[in-house]
Amino acid sequence: MRDDFTEDVKRAIANRVANRCSNLECRAVTSGPQLDSAKTLNVGVAAHITAASAGGPRYDSSLSSEERSHPNNGIWLCQTCAKLVDNDFFRYSADLLREWKSKAEEAAFSEIGKTANRISDTQAERFPGRLRIELPEPVNPIGYWSSGGSYVSGWRFKVRLIAEGQPLDIIELGVTEEGVGTWTINEIFREADGRKAPFPIPVERSTEFWIDVRSPQAFDAKPASVGPITLWFRDHTQRSGNSHKHVIPQPPMR
Structure with missing residues (x-):
């Protein structure tokens, strides 16, 4: 009850x-x-x-x-x-x-x-720093069949972070996929060619980078759609509310 x-x-x-x-x-x-x-x-x-x-x-x-x-x-x-x-x-x-x-x-x-x-x-x-999240380019779906015979879905994003207020240091970022769960992303890429960049991510005014997302959910067949997906970022102040999010309602599938 x-x-x-x-x-x-x-x-x-x-x-x-x-x-x-x-x-x-x-x-x-x-x-x-x-x-x-x-x-x-x-x-x-x-x-x-x-x-x-x-x-x-x-x-x-x-x-x-x-x-x-x-x-x-x-x-x-x-x-x-x-x-x-x-x-x-x-x-x-x-x-x-x-x-x-x-x-x-x-x-x-x-x-x-x-x-x-x-x-x-x-x-x-109460609002020591604001962060605006933008996706300046279309989301690129990444899907493949694993060696175990399951279909793995994923996406590559180009992300633009814009500090609206004092500069921020992003110490953690992750993804929440509806119906699947939440996981963190440990690496970002400054260029599309795969050059890695470490945390924290300083945001003086704005910065751009790429992230690769791999869903932890494996499928027996290629799904028609997934999502929605929420990108979230946590800044250096560690205060409640200082997590920033961007919702992608229905990421495309390849």
Whole structure:
């Protein structure tokens, strides 16, 4: 049996963060108008910090049913971040999500009555560096049959990182493939010819490099499609929220 949130609890969780994603590196607006003037659109999720039922992400057997369905056990996220934290729940721990929730509520409270562009120095300190991720060229699929008779899928990306704020050092990067899992990437390539470059990756203003991604999932036959895939990067500050992501909805297959 699942200990789901009531609709009132969901609304309270969303309203406490101004209907924005609680990942402070995202803060996507999750509600707005539909074309029908009598209706609204919502793309947010009241996610459980500890799972609503046994076997779910971050499940805590010590909690009662009332505690699992209480607003304190909920965090408001956009759909992308909600999927990310549940697919990689070892990285996104309950303690980290509680920290996100607390900081997002603080940020929402500090913004009450202020115009959108009026950001205090205290708020700016919460965002020590911003990173924009771009893919300047088409994704190149890499697929082959292994010696064991399984089909291995992969992709080669050219990635452009742009620092929007103070310079950053990228210390970790990886990929989350929906339905498969999350894994880190240990090497980058400065040129398409395969010249390797070590970590950390300094980003003064912008930098470009290539990465090769090999899915850990092997197939008995060549799949028609895979994904979506989320590229994520973690910077040197190691603070919660300082992971940056770029979602590729449906990578092509060769």
